[in-house]
Amino acid sequence: MKYILLIVVLLFSIPLFAQTVEDHWETYTAQYDDGVGSTIVNMSLLADAPIVQYPFLVKISVKINRCNQDGFPMENEWDGLYLMSDKLKAVFAVHGPFKAVGTFTIQCWRTDYYYVKDTVALRQALTAAAKKYQPTRECMIETRSDPKWNSYLKFLYPNEETFEYIKNQKVVIPLSQNGDKLTKPRQVDHWLYFKTEAGRNRFISYAQQQRYKIEDKKLSARSDFPYQLHLSRVDNVDLPTISKITLQLRRKVKEYDGTYDGWETFVIKK
The missing domain is CATH 3.30.70.260 (ACT domain)
Structure with missing residues (x-):
């Protein structure tokens, strides 16, 4: 197993x-x-x-x-x-x-x-x-x-949790390679897309309850998910922690006819 x-x-x-x-x-x-x-x-x-x-x-x-x-x-x-x-x-x-x-x-x-x-x-x-x-x-x-x-x-083939790790390693490994010890919390930005504006608005209520800051919301060029949402929150970015966060977002956004599109942050060397 x-x-x-x-x-x-x-x-x-x-x-x-x-x-x-x-x-x-x-x-x-x-x-x-x-x-x-x-x-x-x-x-x-x-x-x-x-x-x-x-x-x-x-x-x-x-x-x-x-x-x-x-x-x-x-x-x-x-x-x-x-x-x-x-x-x-x-x-x-x-x-x-x-x-x-x-x-x-x-x-x-x-x-x-x-x-x-x-x-x-x-x-x-x-x-x-x-x-x-x-x-x-x-x-x-x-x-x-x-x-x-x-x-x-x-x-x-990787299960859902493993697949989340595989995706997140593409961000975490470059951070580590650039001298980041991955021990300090920092602002992490997330992008999500929705089929409807109503779905986005309902998700915003959930996100605010989870202490996310709404950075931006606008129309995107995506015809399938045209309603973009940019969130941020201060979190740790070691692989287990960030994967738990993104998996939760990925699962939750589906309930609101949306899709999770990834995250980014900055290097902390000290």
């Missing part, structure tokens, strides 16, 4: 899949029953999943021979993992089209997830390739039917 998000970005979490221009990959880590796990997921497939032409799941789990105390690969392990992934991916290409959907690392094991049209002779070919190129590395290959893409939709 995935139950507590810890860190969203890890320097070692580099996709082992070839990416196309259309691919959108995200990385996050979370606490699971077995320990801390890192997930890399192809977000681009959500709109089409499940893809009925690819009903079979293939999981390739590779043992990490040298891992750190958190169960993740040490630096000198990456070349071997890259080699194994590339060689096995070439086997998929020979046996027909496939969809690479993600990878999951936990407790010194790294598992790549693929969906394929047919598994005939594929498992044997993958096993032979693994033994040929890295005979001393333990490898487990599982093939099974998963026409609903449960492994992608219910396990790899």
